[in-house]
């Protein structure tokens with residue numbers, strides 16, 4: 021079995037007047053095709069962890085291996101190319117470029133990576149068809165809804181077939197209908213394309229659509245819960261753990277399933 025992501029004794033200290041250790045000895049692995057959520061109280065280190073894995077920030081101890089390679093040891097140009105090829109990013113606020121059309125947004129990472137123009141058009145059309153957003157391609161980003169924008173962001177994140185998709189609160193700005201649509205899309209991608217996805221979420225319903233949930237508390241992995249046969253039972257176990265951990269978890273809606 022292929023290990024796509026290996027996080028080993030990861031530590032992160034934010035320097036400052038008073039140094040703060042946001043991550044203390046984090047260890048976990050993701051196998052190819054796994055869909056894993058990270059949850060935990062506000063300030064527990066979730067964003068820091070995602071930022072270090074995505075190489076936006078660097079660790080102060082330990083290592084991150086993506087497909088067996090350590091991006092934090094790469095020089096600048098090598099790292100930029102590694103990120104464009106191996107990683108796909110999905111953000112809470114979609115991060116689309118407003119001066120470009122939907123189609124140009126999806127094309128951008130492919131053209132940055134030097135993929136030939138005819139191949140870019142072909143792949144963009146294919147991924148748009150697959151994700152059901154073909155009709156949106158000529159539109160500007162302000163002409164589409166939040167749910168549609170997140171579909172476009174997902175298309176952009178997967179068009180180059182990255183090894184690992186990192187999603188930071190992908191449904192944080194969506195209503196419950198759009199949340200359901202986006203999660204069904206991610207689930208389909210995960211199942212049909214064997215995509216490996218690591219996602220931070222505050223939403224127990226969203227997490228219950230994953231294979232596993234890692235709970236972080238005070239910069240450490242506190243607990244792991246693995247899905248069983250029934251999504252509703254998994255959802256309840258996630259809610260119980262969130263209640264046990266306490267703190268601010270955002271919108272926990274017990275009536276969602």
Ligand SMILES: Nc1ncnc2c1ncn2[C@@H]1O[C@H](COP(=O)(O)OP(=O)(O)OP(=O)(O)O)[C@@H](O)[C@H]1O
Nearest residue numbers: 034036040042060061062063064065066067068069
């Ligand atoms: N740039 C920084 N400098 C200093 N401390 C930081 C910095 N970024 C985050 N922290 C601290 O590190 C801890 C972890 O923050 P992080 O943003 O990773 O938490 P989180 O679990 O993502 O929280 P939330 O759910 O509220 O987004 C917090 O105590 C935070 O104040």
